[in-house]
Amino acid sequence: MTKSKVLALLVVAVMVASMFTGCAGGGGEIKxxxxxxxxxQVSAYxxxxRDAIQMAVDEINAKGGINGKKIKLIVEDDEANPEKTVNAFKKxxxxxxxxxxxxxxxxxxSLSITKEAQQRKVIxxxxxxxxxxxxxxxxxIFRACYNDSFQGQVVAKFAQETLKAKNAAILFDNTNDYSKGLRDNFKKKFEELGGKVVIEESYATxxxxxxxxxxxxxxxxPDVLFIPDYYSTVSLIAKQVKSQNIKAPMLGADGWDEITNNAxxxxxxxxxxxxxxxxxxDADVKNFVKKYEEKYKITPNALAALGYDATYILAEAIERAGSTDTSKIKDEMMKTNKKFVTGQIKxxxxxxxxxxxxxxxxxxxSDGKLTAGFAGIVNP
Amino acid sequence: MKKNRFFNAITLTVTSASLYILLALLIFTGIIDEYNGQLLTLAGIYVIVSLSLNLITGFTGQLALGHAGFMAVGAYSTAIIIMRLNVPMIPAVFAGGLITAIFGLLIGIPTLRLRGDYLAITTLGFGEIIRVIMVNLEGLTGGAAGLKGVPPFSDSGDFILDAVIKFSWVYGFVIFTLVVVSNLIKSSPGRAIISIREDEIASNSMGINVPYYKMFSFTMSAFLAGIGGGLYAIYFGYLNPQMFGFLNSVNFVVIVVLGGMGSITGTILAGIGFTYIQEWLRIFKDFRLVIFGLALISVMLFWPKGLMGTNEISVVKLVRKYFFKNKNSDNSSSGSPASGESQSEGVR
Structure with missing residues (x-):
């Protein structure tokens, strides 16, 4: 009993002590x-x-950092849980x-921290x-990717103009906001362009x-079947689509990234x-893929490319602002207009x-493996 | 006897007030920074919900696996009451608790007459059903996208002041929950509740209305969990049905078991520890979840009954022992009822 009491006291003491450990700020670095x-759940992404962000930071630091200051990157895990995100943000x-x-x-x-980031003037x-x-x-608050309403439109446009589809079917997850948003925007654009959504069916996560x-x-x-969900669900659906002998090509969005390794x-x-x-x-893409493959031995997915771009967008804005004053940096962020790995960003x-x-x-x-081949660019 | 009760009440009020002033000052002066203040406040919410779970699982002996569901009901109803009806926060939080209590009552009626693990299964189902309902009631709850813009406790723009105010609110409700639970446990219905845990048949034969007291305890538990949920909603300002999944329910069970089933002190310690250790382990980067799991296993190995078992640390006793050694020596007869925190050493 006494032994366990001592142990319990020790644990409490360590916890209390760690509450008061602050963090000393470095002078010559940008955090x-x-x-x-x-x-x-989405740790694969x-x-x-994270690796891509780290790679970008290492590259910038190797070139001498931002205006002579090195970047110090601090990574925190959020477990894809909004509560943990808030804690990580506070830390x-x-x-x-x-x-x-x-x-x-x-x-x-992201939604759980945007308000506070704005209040605290953190980019x-x-x-x-x-x-x-x-x-x-x-x-x-910025982002490096396009949003769902654009993405839904892109797929709708592609279906009509390239695949010449007239009738579309949609199968979506009605408990997932991502899936629902894409459904709405796809439908709107597809019908606007003269097509018809003949059936909408839903399921739950x-x-x-x-x-x-x-x-x-x-x-x-239908001529096409739109399945706006993440790769893990899509690979299940796709099997059943084939066993039902539905011939219409399946369409998806960026959640399908990694499908070639999962289906x-x-x-x-x-x-x-x-x-x-x-x-x-594209020279930027080739360069990025080569560097990433050398360093981490796998082909980077789209989210890695976006993380890499986001880091450069932020670093270049800080460099142009010439200071760590976030109100200046945010103005410089708005002036971003450059070709990055994932395309021209403005x-x-x-x-x-x-x-x-x-x-x-x-x-x-040719080796029997699935690959994602380039099929076209849709401009905004 | 009366003198004792008065002394206890004073001791507890003074202790909780001075602890509050100390912590609030530490946050205000920045010695406890905002991040730790945040964790402390979050721990408070966890303590409230875990205490409510301990009431039904620890003291009444009925395993419940859906407390995240009750928290969700409390959180969403409080948020909607504040946002749609412009009700001030305190009544809204209590209204959220009451709505949750009604849900608890509805689930309790068919299940609590039965014995065994039925409650665990029903509450498990309930937690999931609530989550699905929240996803599908899009007009009211924002659906899968979540409910944004719940007004915070304070929006002064001064982050430190905000942190203090947040902490004060939650601290106040922790004390409220503590008073309710510990007084309940030491009251006559409380003794009845504990007797149900010990032996249902025996207590039935002693004339205790078992289904009634189970219902009573369960509804009370739902009420307090709803209050915890309401605070959570205001605290985060953003609600998403996925924040109240099955794993969150399990987290509360873990806290209760870790602290000791049927120990209020244990639940408080485990609630704070649980919240804090998860964040503290961030220094281990990718291995933190592994270490966290190992920590849980070792606690259960060394303290199979949880940190405190069914024991309590009594503030009143400590104060007596160290400050009033001589003066109250004649008064400190065992079994004196404390009005606030518990001093029941080994209820069994």
Whole structure:
């Protein structure tokens, strides 16, 4: 009993002591924070994005940093959980005193900190939160990706103009905001362009059987089937689509990124919109992919590319501002107009980048592996 | 006897008030920085919900696995009451608690007459149902996109002042919960509740209305969890159905088991520790969740009954022991009822 009491006291003492450990600020460096889901459901995205951010920071530091000051990157894990995001944000801002934050990755996490980032005048650039309302909180909040309303339009435009589709079917997750947003915007644009959405079917996150919905969809004989969800669900749906013998090509959005590593041959011939294509014929893309593959031995996904771009956008704005005054940096952020890995980036008045989207087609390579081939660019 | 009760009440009021002043001052002067202030406040909310769970699981002996669901009901109803009806915060938080209590009552009626693990299964289902309802009631809850713009406790623009105000609110409600739970446990219904945990048949044969007291405890538990949820809503200002998943319910069970089923002090310590250790482990970067798991396992290995078992640390006793050694020696007879925090050493 006494032994355990001593232990308990020790634990309490360590906890209390750690409460008071502050963090000494360095003089000659610029502190930037990153909030990414290193663990949890979307850790595959989070770790790649973190690696890409780290790579960008290392490159900038190797070239002498920003105006002679090195960047110090502090990465915090949010587990894709809004509560943890708020804690990580508080730590970065009040203990580490960062001037800018790259994150969060998922929209719900970003939304939980945008208001406070604006109040505290911390520059926040989310590499990949596509929800339309993320940047609504104010003029310190940016993002490096296009938003859902643009993405839905891109897919609709591609379906009509390139695939010449007249009738579309949609199968979406009605418990997921991302999926619902894409559904709305796809439908709007597709009908605006003269097409018809013949059927809309929905399911809930975590569902495994989609046969009932797919049977109904098959009955309407659509030209394309739009499935706006993440790769893990899509790979399940795709199998059932094939076993129901639905011939219409499947369409998706950036959540399909990584589908080639998660699904079988049934997704060959599908198209999805993405932020970049690693095999695009572009000097910046090639350079980035080469460096990333050398360093981490895998092909970077789109979120990695966005993290890399977000870091450069922020670093260059700080460099142009010539100081760490965030009100100046935010003005310089607005002046960004340059070609990055994921395309030409220029912010509109809502701090969303106006940039082109890439459509990719899932193909089967000569070695039998699935690859995502470049299928075209859709401009805003 | 009367003199004792008065002394206890004074001691507890003075202790809680001075602890409050100390912590508030530390936050205000920046010795506890905003990040730690945030964690302390969050820990307070966790303590409230865990205390409510301890009431049903620890003291009544009925395993409940849906407290995140109750928290969600409290959070959403408080947020909606504030945003739609412009009700001030305190009544809104209590209204949120009451709405949650009604839900608790509705679930309790069919299940609590049964014995065994039915409550665990029903509450588990309830937690999930609530989450799905929140997703689908889009007009009211914002659906999967979440509910944005719940007004905060204070919006003065001074971050430190805001942190102090946030902390004060939550601290006040922690004290409220503490008073309710500990007084309840030491009252006659409380003794009945504990007897149900010890043996249902025996207490039934002693004339205790078992379903009634189970209902009473469960509804009370839901009420307090709803209050915790309401504070959570105001505290974060953003609600998303995914914040109240099954894993969150499990977290509260972990806190209660870790602290000791049926120990108020244990729940408080475990609630603060649980919140704090997760953040403190950030220094281990990628290994933090592994270490966190190991820490939980080792606690259960060394303290199989939780940190405190069913024991309590009594502030009144400590004060007596160290400050009034001589004066009250004649008064400190065992079994004197404390009005606030507990001093029941080993209820079993």
């Amino acid at each position: 930037i924070g990153a909030i990414q889901p290193i663990s949890g 989070g770790t790649q994005t 970065l801002v009040t203990q580490d005193k960062v001037i800018g934050i790259i994150g969060a990755l998922t929209s719900k996490c 926040m650039i989310s590499p990949s939160s596509t929800n339309d309302t993320v940047t609504d909180a104010g003029d310190y 975590g569902d495994k059987d989609f046969n009932a919905q797919l049977t109904k969809i098959k009955g309407t004989n 079988g041959e049934e997704v060959v011939g599908s198209f999805y919109s993405n932020h970049y294509s690693p095999d695009a014929d 912010f509109n008045e809502k701090r969303n980048p106006v940039k082109s989207a890439v459509m990719v087609e899932v193909k089967k390579g």
